[in-house]
Amino acid sequence: MSAHAPAVQSPYENTGVPDGKLAIWLFLASEVMLFGTLFTSYIVLRTAAASWPRGWDVLNVPLATFNTFILIASSVTIVMAHAKAAARDKKGFMLNMGLTVLMAFVFLVVKYFEYSSKFAHGHYPSTSIFYGIYFTTTGLHGIHILGGIAWNLGLMWWANRDGWDDRLFIGRVEYAGLYWHFVDVVWIFLFPALYLL
Amino acid sequence: MSEHAHGHEEHSFWRTYVFSVDHKVIGLQYLITSLLFLLFGFTLVLLMRWQLAFPGQPLPLLGRLLSPEAAPGGVIGPMFYNQLGAMHGTIMVFLGIVPLAVGAFGNYVMPLQIGAPDMAFPRMNMMSYWVYLPGGLLMLLSFLLPGGAAQSGWTSYPPLSVINPGQTMWLVSMVFLITSSLLGSLNFIVTILNMRAPGMTLGRMPVFVWAQFVTAFLLLLAFPPLEAASILQLMDRVFHTSFYMPAGLVIGGQTTPWTGGGQSLLWQHLFWFLAHPEVYVLVLPPMGIVAEIIAVNTRKPLFGYKELVGSMAFIGVMSFVVWAHHMFLSGMSTTLSNFFLVTTMIISVPSVAVLTCLILSLKGASIRFTTPMLFALAFLPLFGIGGLTGLPLGLTVTDIYLHDTYYVIGHFHYVVVTGSLIALFAGTYHWFPKWFGRKLDDRLGKIHFWGTTVAMNGIFLPMFIIGMQGQSRRLYDPTAHLHNLVGQPMHVVSTVSAFVLLIFQLPFIYNFFNSIFNGEKVDSNPWKATTLEWQCPSPPPHGNFASVPRVHRGPYEYSDPAHKDDWLPQDAEKAVAPV
Amino acid sequence: MVKALENYGWFLPVQASDFAADIDRGLIIIHWAMALIFVLWGIFFVYLLVRYRHRDGHKVERSHMSLAVSMTPDVAVLGFEILLIAVYAVPSWSRMKITVPPAEGAVQVELMAEQFNWSARYPGKDGKFGRTAPDQVDFTNPFGIVAEDPAGADDVVAVNEMRFPVDETVLVKLTSKDVIHSFFIPEFRVKQDAVPGMALPVWFKPNRVGEYELTCAQLCGVGHAIMRADVKVEDRASFDAWLASKKAAEHADAATPAAVEQW
Amino acid sequence: MSDHDDAQSHVKLYWMIGAALFALTIATVGVSKVHLVHPWGLIVGLAIATLKAGLVAAIFMHLKWESRFIYYFLGVTLAAVIILFAIPIWDFEYLRPLFVEHADVAAQGHEAAAHPPVHGAEAPASSHP
Secondary structure (H helix, E strand, O other), X not given: OOOOOOOOOOXXXXXXXXXXXXXXXXXXXXXXXXXXXXXXXXXXXXXXXXXXXXXXXXXXXXXXXXXXXXXXXXXXXHHHHHHHHXXXXXXXXXXXXXXXXXXXXXXXXXXXXXXXXXXXXXXXOOXXXXXXXXXXXXXXHHHHHHHHHHHHHHHHHHHHOOHHHOOOHHHHHHHHHHHHHXXXXXXXXXXXXXXXX | OOOOOOOOOOOOHHHHHHOOOOHHHHHHHHHHHHHHXXXXXXXXXXXXXXXXXXXXXXXXXXXXXXXXXXXXXXXXXXXXXXXXXXXXXHHHHHHHXXXXXXXXXXXXXXXXXOOOOOOOOHHHHHHHHHHHHHHHHHHHHHXXXXXXXXXXXXXXXXXXXXXXXXXXXXXXXXXXXXXXXXXXXXXXXXXXXHOEOOOOOHHHOOHHHHXXXXXXXXXXXXXXXXXXXXXXXXXXXXXXXXXXXXXXXXXXXXXXXXXXXXXXXXXXXXXXXXXXXXXXXXXXXXXXXXXXXXHXXXXXXXXXXXXXXXXXXXXXXXXXXXXXXXXXXXXOOHHHHHHHHHHHHHHHHHHHHHHHHHHHXXXXXXXXOOHHHHHHHXXXXXXXXXXXXXXXXXXXXXXXXXXXXXXXXXXXXXXXXXXXXXXXXXXXXXXXXXXXXXXXXXXXXXXXXXXXXXXXXXXXXXXXXXXXXXOEOOXXXXXXXXXXXXXXXXXXXXXXXXXXXXXHHHHHHHHHHHHHHHOEEOOOOOOOOOOHHHHOOOOOOOOOOOOOOOOOOXXXXXXXXXXXXXXXXXXXXXXXXXX | OHHHHHHOOOOOOOOOEHHHHHHHHHHHHHHHHHHHHHHHHHHHHHHHHHHOEOOOOOOOOOOOOOHHHHOHHHXXXXXXXXXXXXXXXHHHHHHHHHOOOOOOOOEEEEEEEEOOEEEEEEOOOOOOOOOEOHHHOEOOEOOOEOOOOHHHHOOEEEEOEEEEEOOOOEEEEEEEOOXXXXXXXXXXXXXXXXXXXXXXXXXXXXXXXXXXXXXXXXXXXXXXXXXXXXXXXXXXXXXXXXXXXXXXXXXXXXXOHHHOOOO | OOHHHHHHHOHHHHHHHHHHXXXXXXXXXXXXXXXXXXXXXXXXHHHHHHHHHHHHHHHHOOHHHOOHHHHHHHHHHHHHHHHHHHHHHHXXXXXXXXXXXXXXXXXXXXXXXXXXXXXXXXXXXXXOO
């Protein structure tokens, strides 16, 4: 690809990377540390635990696999939404972003069923160290998905008002996409860690 | 939310002074709030010092005011003492020094020094203050809760912190503070990278800006692990998960609701993974402040700009691999201690290098002993003592004896109090003219300086002696142990010096608030300094510089023979030959 | 107990174990080095302040000392530290904390820290500790020694009191019942956190008869300050006599019905 | 802005990556169903997950065409994460023999009290040393 022309026409000395992109990548770096700590704790507590249930026995793996498909699909649709926004196709953008939000919502609904079935069987976070980690990590991930839904809905609402032609709009769609892909990457690691290995 | 131009529409009182997006107003908000938190944290320690020097004797004045269960009959109870200890540590570190060094000085001075009109994200900057303030107030609120405030030390080691009352509110407000610091560090890094005045390459940035840049990275990468660890501890406390609770706990004779399987050492690893970079966050900006003040008052370029910045960056990197020297005796694997012994000794080298560069900047200079320079000069030997006393603590063998004794308390107070806090006082005297257009009174300043330095040494030097005698830290009543009796007079010396220190803060407080309105008026560059913040009016208007400044040279061009006066501002076109 | 007061002076307490001399040598070497560094830098610092203070007619020299020369103190400090690590720290640390002495030759003690008590258990004649179980734990039986295990019958339990024979390596298995405590005897220069859920070995060889004090160095709650135990080092004979008397006193308590509440 | 015309031309690429991710998810579930011998199951599972994460990061997050500053940040973050992983895990691996094995006894006791054992039998209570 061509060398990066300074995307930012600003009178100030800068790195050629727009402020928003620097900020979102730094924020993702801190999120990497946050989830990295949860994974370290998971590995440490698992190796130190006397016994660790197999994912297949205690958790509903097919449902989780479906959930993974949903999240990957939503990653694809949000990157399409960014492509459509760049191509100035508002209808395409709204469709794709709507799909992303819908699939994220479906992901949470599936999560709700999973949690309620666990509670029904009397498995609470306090039941054992496995459930503690399961509920904490998936819960924190779920909160990040809620954040993503709010961000994407905000963008759609802003696009309908005067945001569509704002010079920052396409950038902000890209940053929402980066955040969403990161949440997907966290699930890509969380899914095998809790359910499969 | 489109970006409106930097027009000067008239904002209401609320938008200008309270919910302002101007980095200068936010800097002052941080300044006032953190100074008040520092004062409050200091009063907590006065109560503790009274109990340490005269165990069991009722407080003279305040005794009746304290609640009966906290201080029965005016005598501070052990539970309230532990609350004071934990909250003193937390308030001073997370609510006092870091917001002062990063929030106040960083927010106000750094954008001016790089010639920027404001921070890269003004609204996020405002948000970081308005997330910090509720976090701080929640921390203070925890005193009034039924169980009382947090009482398992500012390090809150489980299982004690999970079974003790008061820790939940501490964890919740910690999440607020961490979020505020993350927002702040994001803003700093993007501003420093993308909003430097044209001509200001990274090699021409002042040392203070470099210190803030490294500090922002430490905050960004080290704080989230503590946030995750706090979430785990919150789950342990509220939902009885047992991340940090090992199996078979018997507390007060009964088995506990925790099913076990957790590891208490996990918290210590995650906490110190943050807390060591955190103590370098406490020390790096003050080092930057001292470097600026020494350059201005010696009228000479700093010695070894590259070495100074290189050492700070190296400290920043190394601070991620030294954390477990706090855990040599905590049950961590002893072979791992050897690894951390080596990394701790490696990180002591850049600290010595920074001190060497600052001291050698005095050679061949023309030193002016203004009040900020007095504080900056006092920083050098006192921070030196702090650094040197770190040697026996960093060495695994001598740490066996000195770990968790008063020697440790003496060490880190010499680094933070006579190090960072004295440097932050220096910064306040140095940049006060830029903030308010008026100077702090020099006579009161000198009284404050001599009184503070002498009193601080009076508090912390005896701690080394008590530590050598083997007195453990965080003891409610040291006289309960025979081997501590010999150190009791030392406690009295410390307590008296602590009250003297309080008395010597009064001239500073009076001087600070009085000079805002009727201090001696000064022009925009009273110290005749070369860095950009002194080339704009004080206090700088919204948008700081009338036109975007263009930088032509390094930050410390003093005593240049080719120029008429002994300082050449960074944005001056070219040197004017002396007439 | 007053006799114990003369163990403590202005500087380090008396050396009462073989590690003490080793640690004190390290402390003294480092503090002399620190004093030397501080004084040298202090003198140079004051000289600079006086020599280069602002006064009329005094010109600023723009030239700086060469970097190599300026870095000699740093290199010296680093060299001293590397020497210290290689010669002193690593070998002593491995002797004090890594290589656990063989259990046979040592006096074995199991020490259980709990909120605000130290309970010590000696294996008694058979040299074996009886089995314990958490559900047996109660006030009279802090370790939860299972009654039917013969090995536990002759175990001696002492609360807030520890005795060691002089000149014999003591191997303590340190654990905690509830929170993190820290086993610290200043005169022996030995310290180790007692972590619940972990049994950490601590070993030392007392080499001076006398009365010392065990204190808790890690904040463990409201009673952290009063959590102490008396430590007495005596010759082998009186140590065995003490064990026997302790065992006898225990039988006496067990016999009286008041000690066992059951309904 | 210039790099946005790249976004359009990549639509086809995004669909391919999406399909690849689906396939890899099926693969990882399949592999775990097969119960490989201890170390291999872990290694293969992690390899697939890292591959998927790499695809998302490189293509979807445009990391392939990113400026060097972002690589610097991510490099520093990666180093911090590696330190955060390596040292605690190495420490607890070393500490394993020092653990007092109350875990299963207490868990079993609690399990039985809370509700009838639902899943596979716990490891028998190992005797306390």
